[in-house]
Amino acid sequence: MNKIVSDRYKETYIEETLPSGLKAVIWQKKGFEKSFAMMATPLGAFDLLQKDEQGKEYAYHPGAAHFLEHKMFEDGEHDVMEDFSTMGANVNASTTYECTCYYFQTSSDLEKPLNLLLDFTQSLNITERSVEKEKGIIIQELNMYQQMSDFRMVAETFTALYHNHPLKHDIGGTEQSVKDMTMDELLECYKMNYHPSTMICVVITGKDPNEVLDIISKNQAKKTFDQPKKIMRQSLIEPVDVFKQHVTFTMDIHKPKINLAFKLKGIGDSMERYRKEICLRYLLDAYFSSVNDDYQRWINEEIISDFYGYECDFGKDYGYLMFYTETNKKDEFIDLIQNNLSRMIHEGISDQVFDQLYRRYMGENIKDLNDFEAIAFGMMRTYFNHCDFFDVYDLIDSIEISEVNKTGLELDISQYTIVECQPNRSYNERQ
Numbered sequence: 001m002n003k004i005v006s007d008r009y010k011e012t013y014i015e016e017t018l019p020s021g022l023k024a025v026i027w028q029k030k031g032f033e034k035s036f037a038m039m040a041t042p043l044g045a046f047d048l049l050q051k052d053e054q055g056k057e058y059a060y061h062p063g064a065a066h067f068l069e070h071k072m073f074e075d076g077e078h079d080v081m082e083d084f085s086t087m088g089a090n091v092n093a094s095t096t097y098e099c100t101c102y103y104f105q106t107s108s109d110l111e112k113p114l115n116l117l118l119d120f121t122q123s124l125n126i127t128e129r130s131v132e133k134e135k136g137i138i139i140q141e142l143n144m145y146q147q148m149s150d151f152r153m154v155a156e157t158f159t160a161l162y163h164n165h166p167l168k169h170d171i172g173g174t175e176q177s178v179k180d181m182t183m184d185e186l187l188e189c190y191k192m193n194y195h196p197s198t199m200i201c202v203v204i205t206g207k208d209p210n211e212v213l214d215i216i217s218k219n220q221a222k223k224t225f226d227q228p229k230k231i232m233r234q235s236l237i238e239p240v241d242v243f244k245q246h247v248t249f250t251m252d253i254h255k256p257k258i259n260l261a262f263k264l265k266g267i268g269d270s271m272e273r274y275r276k277e278i279c280l281r282y283l284l285d286a287y288f289s290s291v292n293d294d295y296q297r298w299i300n301e302e303i304i305s306d307f308y309g310y311e312c313d314f315g316k317d318y319g320y321l322m323f324y325t326e327t328n329k330k331d332e333f334i335d336l337i338q339n340n341l342s343r344m345i346h347e348g349i350s351d352q353v354f355d356q357l358y359r360r361y362m363g364e365n366i367k368d369l370n371d372f373e374a375i376a377f378g379m380m381r382t383y384f385n386h387c388d389f390f391d392v393y394d395l396i397d398s399i400e401i402s403e404v405n406k407t408g409l410e411l412d413i414s415q416y417t418i419v420e421c422q423p424n425r426s427y428n429e430r431q
Helices: 064-072 079-085 109-119 128-146 147-161 175-180 185-195 209-221 268-287 293-299 331-346 351-368 373-385 389-393 399-408 425-430
Strands: 002-006 011-015 021-026 035-041 049-052 057-059 091-093 101-106 200-205 230-233 246-253 259-263 308-314 320-324 418-423
Touching: 002 389, 011 035, 011 128, 011 209, 021 373, 035 109, 035 351, 035 373, 057 185, 064 091, 064 101, 064 128, 064 185, 079 109, 091 109, 101 373, 101 425, 109 200, 109 209, 128 147, 128 175, 128 185, 128 351, 147 246, 147 259, 147 320, 147 418, 200 209, 200 373, 259 331, 268 308, 268 320, 268 331, 268 351, 268 389, 268 399, 320 331, 331 399, 351 373
Parallel strands: 021 200, 246 418
Antiparallel strands: 002 011, 011 021, 035 101, 035 200, 049 057, 049 230, 091 101, 259 320, 259 418, 308 320
């Protein structure tokens, strides 16, 4: 068992890799009654093609990880969620492009729901009948999201940016990919990706961490697992250029929405990705948030609205930067973004703005250390990225203004797409 202490943040957690292969992390928050626990696997929507150490390939339909998340909560005809509820625990799950997480929060007894979390994520009991029944539920969920303009904007943006990368597919897949899913495919996907050696269990609690680790250890000691197979996510060849330069679609909305998105290169090294994201955050907040003195003018002139924002994300084999808003002034918005990006790249940020943003980011970091969910998700992400949690937290102190401005100079924004969601004329006429 390792004990990790951060003198700077006055935080401590213990970690141990159990004989089953499961990584266990228990972070004690003294004085708190509540507990938050998570089990996570690095299986996500990106995992459409995998390969084991013998070179055997495994192909899954888009949405397989999300479909599996749905089925994990069933034990035959039994509903696991009801069991958590009777224990006084609120349970939930989420599938992202990179991972699948199952988690609960409780202010009551921790032992029973923690054992249940470990048990239901380490077994799968499904039938052909239950899989077919679930297809209708998932398709209904997909159709519901397709009616949400914000969700549709992002989906259309990824489809326009990428030729082959799995980002072009919705996390839940498509109606056809869900229909084509089979029980055998789900069982194989589960077997390859839910072995304890690939997973992590994180518990944030006010209780004694050694007692919590003992609960997890005893649970794992009762079980036997097959020998793990080393499984690797396979990347597809992705061209440098965007798939479509301009996409327009209509929905039942009152005002047009636009997304200007740039396709960036991926970054192989995990710590370099974290550094790059922090540097770009400095630049983007300096030029595109209320830190910019022109921000209020953009609102007053209705170039941007309350529905406005920007996002930047990197993976090993992808990167993107997007700016979106709701506006009738599309051309002015595009000019605003492109002109400020040009200034951002060539002028960088001042010492005064750098110091202002540094204090904000440090405050947010400290605040997040009192957020149980933020700690658990942060610990999970750094573990799957083969990084140390506190090393990532301390990056903010190792980044200087020269690195931030150099990041801007190196930014390639030559490949971009414009996605527009226009009001449906018949909808506005009905209004």
